[in-house]
Amino acid sequence: MNESVIQVRGLRVRFGNKVVLDGVDLDVPRGSVTALVGRNGAGKSTLLRVLVGALEPNGGRTVVLGVDPAHEGARARSLVGYVPDQIEVPAWMRGRDWLAFVRNFYPGWNMKGQERWIDLLELDAETKVAEMSKGARTKLALVSALAHAPRVLLLDEPFSGLDTAARHAITTAVLTSLRDESRTVLLVSHSIPDVERLADRVAVLSDGRIESFGDIEDLARSERGGIDLDALLLAGSTVGVDGL
């Protein structure tokens, strides 16, 4: 667990005059599931977008599996599975059409793996995206993120707006993907029960920096001087997410 697969040093991002990330330092150890938490607008999604090379930072350095996504975006994306918070898939496509399109970008795409994830998630891949529920679209995004067997999986609010059954399926799939012991997950979520199930480490993003980072059970339970996950996440939480 000592080897970091994601290293972030002094990362700065601003949009116009607004500073979003102001010197983020983060090491995500290999084989861990690290939850990135913080209030709405704290810059969690921005950090993930930098990690997949979709956004060029204003300063600092990031390395994902030895690759700098700011300079080698396409290479970084081919190594990483990414489920964005806004899933944009053409509405007229069937799930399977989308997968057939996406797999062209990944040399490591595994058709058997694709079918296994479809089965495990109980996704109806013959349905048109326009007719899919939010849960089905998230499952489709997860299949396309996992089918090329990435060593790093980045999940941006994968539980947001999902019913219990869909959240159960997503949780099971992510935990099953951890049977590959070298896989590392960075998870952005407001859903505390899901974070407490899935994650073993938590990083708290506040005022553009990582405020604390450590073992989730230590951080979530420390009485004094520790963080209170509930209070931290209340602002902008997804309402009505109880235990699975």
Next chain:
Amino acid sequence: MDARLYIAIDPRADLPPSEQLAQQVRFAVAAEDIRPGERLASVRAIAVAALINPNTVGKAWRDLEREGVLESRPGDGVFVARSALKVCLAAREAVLRERVERLVADSQSAGLARAELQEWIDACWARRRGFKRAGGA
């Protein structure tokens, strides 16, 4: 996963997930649902079945090994230790005594008469008789 080891983790409970899991294993051993010498499913299989992070399972296993409930045999797996039953019976008794202590304290501060509490316990006992299910926390 072994059907006799039924694990249910509630992430919102007071106990952290690793301690909930450890507690449920202790109760399963105390109830002899799983016995010394038996091999447990792999950490990753249990993580998927219980819907928790594999490192959280690993943490619970380390605690249970330290207590003498589990025993890891490198290359072979994790087994219920020979000393487990004695340890788990004592652990279960400690948990139950703690709960009784709390129940009595709450009843006293609510001004309940001892006979009244006794009546409730008797009624509850009768209702649940035959409903045999070793539960965790």
